[in-house]
Amino acid sequence: MNDIVRVGFILCIITVLSGFAISGVYEITKEPIAIQKEKAQQEAMETVLKGVDHFELVNQNDAEIKQGVLEIHTGYQKDQIIGYVMKVVTRGYGGNMELMVGIDQGGVIQGVKILGHSETPGLGANAQEPEFLDQYKGKSTEQPLSVIKGQATGEAEIEAITSATITAEAVTSAINEARSVFKEQLN
Numbered sequence: 001m002n003d004i005v006r007v008g009f010i011l012c013i014i015t016v017l018s019g020f021a022i023s024g025v026y027e028i029t030k031e032p033i034a035i036q037k038e039k040a041q042q043e044a045m046e047t048v049l050k051g052v053d054h055f056e057l058v059n060q061n062d063a064e065i066k067q068g069v070l071e072i073h074t075g076y077q078k079d080q081i082i083g084y085v086m087k088v089v090t091r092g093y094g095g096n097m098e099l100m101v102g103i104d105q106g107g108v109i110q111g112v113k114i115l116g117h118s119e120t121p122g123l124g125a126n127a128q129e130p131e132f133l134d135q136y137k138g139k140s141t142e143q144p145l146s147v148i149k150g151q152a153t154g155e156a157e158i159e160a161i162t163s164a165t166i167t168a169e170a171v172t173s174a175i176n177e178a179r180s181v182f183k184e185q186l187n
Helices: 002-050 126-127 165-186
Strands: 055-062 069-077 078-090 096-104 110-116 147-148 157-159
Touching: 002 078, 002 096, 002 110, 055 126, 069 110, 069 165, 078 126, 078 165, 126 165, 147 165
Parallel strands: 147 157
Antiparallel strands: 055 069, 069 078, 078 096, 096 110
16 A cells, blocks of 8 residues: 555656646747747748738737638838738638738739648648649639639639649638638728
């Protein structure tokens, strides 16, 4: 019985010390992680909307924003508005996907970048490749985009990723949400 108490006490001490160590590591690393996340977001915004001097957050979690749009940033060159960058979340095959969508003042999609995803490697993960994302560049916000299997022939058509149609539809859905917010609130 004494051995059981002694072993239990040792395990309790180890657990408490481990908990303190983990919380200490968390406290030390949370600020550098937040800084890196902010830096990655800034770089993504600069990638999807070129020629911008600075960005200003329009609103965050505003009730007026459609469901998937988390943030809207206005991109300026000096005092002139160049366009908008929207952070959008959507549901892909493997879970949530977070994207940045850049739309210029004329209502043309300038770029798309996937910030995070849980898609299947080699299939849905191919959505972050330029061959797929570049299809959105230059598309107008005038009409919704749609995913098709095979060769895209229309202005509003996007070619699906082979064996990952759900992922392609999720990305396109997110971009359509950003397009709707642009048309209804920013244009």
